Amino acid sequence: MDVIEERCGGADLGKTDVKVCIRVPGTGKRARYEVRTFSTMNDGLLELRDWLVENRIARIGMEATASYWKPLFYLLEATEGIEPWLLNARHIKTVPGRKTDVKDCQWICKLVEHGLVRPSFVPPRDIRQLRDLTRYRTETVRDQARDVNRLAMFLEDTGIKLSSVVTDITGRSARAMLDALVAGERDPQRLASLALGSLQGKVPRLTRALAGDFNGHHAFMIASMLRAIDEADNPISRLSEEIDRQLQPLRQQVDLLITIPGISLTLAQVLIAEIGFDMSRFATAGHLASWAGVCPGNKE
Template identity: 95%
Template sequence: MKDCQWICKLVEHGLVRPSFVPPRDIRQLRDLTRYRTETVRDRAREVNRLTMFLEDTGIKLSSVVTDITGRSARAMLDALVAGERDPQVLASLALGSLQGKTPLLTRALTGDFNGHHAFMVASMLRAIDEADDRISRLSEEIDRQLQPLRQQVDLLITIPGISLPLAQVLIAEIGVDMNRFATAGHLASWAGVCPGNKESAVKRLSGRTRHGGTWLKTALFIAGASAAHSKTTYLGAQFRRLVPHRGAKRATLAVGHSILVAAWHILHDLVPYRDLGPDYFTNRLRKERQTRRLIAQLAALGMDVTITSREQTA
């Protein structure tokens, strides 16, 4: 029997689970979030293009200003486009803390800026403004469509590393009906964030994840990178525990996997996130076992250690 015939027989008897097809409202929300993500990327490309073009003219504004599209930098660029070329006059447009960097700004704004450069910079700034307007309109429409699911969005935000846009992306990609996935492991496997399980002759060959959904994996990676910076959460402790022997990228994706598992439980039970604490990996071992492990590590470094309990010295 051919494979296609065998698959048809299985489908006829209900032995093949259907693919995950979200309802119409979630599919429409997915279109909005994906388009917003692409627009954000387009905006970032325009900002990078503007930065490189300014450096070609000798304007090193990005070396002094953190955000080249901020209020101060934008005022200086608008003045350049309008025809102002005096670096001191341009530097005087700084606002806030940048006012203390006037000498640096004066040097950074000294360059060979002509009419051609003004036309190009004006075009790039206009493209950035159009992207900002498009992002704003898309965000408003996403908020409007998510009003019936406001409870789920608020619960997802309780996860460290999950911001409002990322919570919106999660709902758009996986929906809110977690009965479509038998367990959190099924959801993680469908998303492609589970470790690989390639073995041969009881020898593990690869632990790479499969491709999965690009949009969801990217959002989870961003959330994992954000949660990894935390010093007081379980997710931050997980990252610091894995990064020495797995590397930053794999450790970040592992944190994203934990975030997705937490999201499944939150959406399934409608409960807020409960953090296990930064000392979870230490406290889950018995005190004696943890002590022996630390002593063995010091002994491997060639050190003799004598342990004295605080209770005995008191």
């Protein structure tokens, strides 16, 4: 096969060490391969970088293994003359037979040498930081939603069917009723009288739904769940403020995205955090759709 990269390398990363194979020109037309093991501690990665620079390695591929690739990738990304490639693990493992880390790094080096792999999209630092914020916000919102669902399920244990009448059990009316239950109120009619707005027309149903076997244990559990739901609001707000601050230089792109029907401000923030704003990284719209995982399946 043709040699595309004369000075290249392959790295197989683990939690504690990284095996690296480099390919450099040897005597005559033969190539020289060398394998070394480095620690994944910061001093080990710096030693690895210096070794690559010393051997004038222009490109090195590494498998996307958990988050272990990130420190090495970011270090080499900031090193002049070295282009790190993050490779899809599924593409690398299509050929069976390699059972050791050393063989893996040698195989990755061979793939880069002959141009048989393409790098995965890794956004620039500012977009990566924004992605960290939006993904953490999404997880925090999901955690809060799980707490709300947990609260609704626990109410079933008390015989109270509030969620059968109220759409949002954390809304103003439902929250007032739950707070009253925790405080010691047990009269269904008094609890139902706390309804506000359109729920006032459902007082008879609410009275029936709020009749149950609610005791002190239930009050403690409900209070704990409500506290967890409330406490999640603060980090979500702080994350949203930081996301908005970091997106100020890209405000024009955000404003353009939200003009698309169905794209909210939150979704626009997530889109920029996931794909960035430089569409030249994707050859066609189809490549972008494929990377995002929204291409229709072809089962024929």
